[in-house]
Amino acid sequence: EADIYQTPRYLVIGTGKKITLECSQTMGHDKMYWYQQDPGMELHLIHYSYGVNSTEKGDLSSESTVSRIRTEHFPLTLESARPSHTSQYLCASSELGGDQPQHFGDGTRLSIL
């Protein structure tokens, strides 16, 4: 079982609020990722990191931002949430190396009213 944790599991909040989704892993993985997935739809990579102080944008443009100050922690922030941000956000991590699979957290289901 992968040791990667996301909080909160569910968040319902009003428009305009600042939100931070937490993701932590205890496996010492260098690479971490954030995906966005709507129900019944495919995963879209929105951010990734190769290590501390490394952050890159993914394939899908997102208004969110990320930071990687510690290896184990990769939070995602929305400065001003809007209904269009309603989705499931999945965090993942993997070891360095091209043949390493990703391990996912349980996800955060975000609903912006």
Added chain:
Amino acid sequence: RKEVEQDPGPFNVPEGATVAFNCTYSNSASQSFFWYRQDCRKEPKLLMSVYSSGNEDGRFTAQLNRASQYISLLIRDSKLSDSATYLCVVNSNTGTASKLTFGTGTRLQVTL
């Protein structure tokens, strides 16, 4: 053309059936391949890696055909608990980076 394409679903099969999923990828430089399983409203979970020689894990068999750029997953004696979406995942190295690309998934529904 998508980088990773999968069989359209859903596949509705009776319990005990054998079902096969195919997946094609467009980047011939792709180096590693995986099958993930995702239950409804849950996170994807690694089912198995796919090795060049093909590999088996219980009722599940994965095969890779590099020449034709496709990957397959065979499920034998399917169980109700196999009902899920199966994601084909391809890892490609792009210079100094590696990129994991997920397919859209194929939904399997096993019925009594």
